[in-house]
Amino acid sequence: MWGYLFRRLMQSLLILLGISLVTFVLLYLVPADPARQIAGRSATAETVANIRAQLGLDQPFYVQYGRYLGNLLQGDLGRSYLQRTEVSTLIWARMPATLLLMLGAIVAELVMGLTIGAVAALKRNTPIDQSLMVFSFVTISAPQFVVGILLLYVFAVRLGWFPIGGYGTFAHLVLPALTIGLLGTGWYSRMMRSSMIDVLAHDYVRTARAKGLGKLRIVTRHVVPNAILPIIAMIGIDIGMFMSGIVVVESVFGWPGIGQLAWQAIQRVDIPIIMGVTLISACFIVLGNLLADIIAPLVDPRIKLK
Structure with missing residues (x-):
């Protein structure tokens, strides 16, 4: 039983890792710009660029995913861009x-x-x-x-x-x-x-x-x-x-x-x-x-x- 549970848990971790990668890739390829959503329609291009830099969205994909994965391993799901609240707090509240x-x-x-x-x-x-x-x-x-x-x-x-x-x-x-x-x-x-x-x-x-x-x-x-x-x-x-x-x-x-x-x-x-x-x-x-x-x-x- 314990050996079976250990194998299944290892498989589950690999599955979750794959899901996180696929989801991150899809969101990275989405044409919508989160920085534009935060700044608003009337914001200047410079303001949008500054927000993008603050969020790290101007960095290459592998850097963004590596940072996210490192935080995830520490139990940190990140902060909401718009609500300025920890994602884990928002999820557990609901x-x-x-x-x-x-x-x-x-x-x-x-x-x-x-x-x-x-x-x-x-x-x-x-x-x-x-x-x-x-x-x-x-x-x-x-x-x-x-x-x-x-x-x-x-x-x-x-x-x-x-x-x-x-x-x-x-x-x-x-x-x-x-x-x-x-x-x-x-x-x-x-x-x-x-x-x-x-x-x-x-x-x-x-x-x-x-x-x-x-x-x-x-x-x-x-x-x-x-x-x-x-x-x-x-x-x-x-x-x-x-x-x-x-x-x-x-x-x-x-x-x-x-x-x-x-x-x-x-x-x-x-x-x-x-x-x-x-x-x-x-x-x-x-x-x-x-x-x-x-x-x-x-x-x-x-x-x-x-």
Whole structure:
């Protein structure tokens, strides 16, 4: 176990290093000028040049990246160009809101996805199964910003059941969590359906039926625990999808998380914040996959870590 964890951590560090390099290259090639954004449209060329020199943006790429990497190794994510605040302070201040939204989305997609997938598998090749799979396909295909706007219009504007935006109560959490969770619902329901159909065909399920066990007991004690194993790996992968979707959803719902912070930074070309949010998001993705690999053997002892 410890050897496996050490190897995975080393791989994770290399992945994060590669992500930091690729992101830095892309931001370096962006035609927008952060110095111009700071100085304002009416600033003279000399003022813009002075700001660029103060930020070190006039130096070669390898110098800028080397300086950033050196600071990063010391735990320094830099300072926001416009807010004049440490990036780590800005991110950690908004992290609780993002983690709450992520938790709500995971709960929403698991409850809906596993339930729909289980019902579809038990009602295989019936109109119920076909209807549920069509619903799953729609949730996978629909853009999240469209889903978010539709949910806002129906449940907040027309029905008035939930607030239009904001943060602080359970009611504020429901619509953004559903917006993110509906995408995962489609994937989980299809995965759960396929996995349960496969498990239902195994010999030990037929043996349980021959012993006279009830259908509910067979499903809950024999089918679901074995069918749910692929779902565990998907949860880790899902964290990456969440971090990409959270940028859009937090902007639509005015949710004060790191996604909204990233969107504001992109609009202002605030490179330190963009880099910081990207690396923190990458850390979540790597950690989610690692946890999924560790939890899988605990659920099924037949799985061995190598």
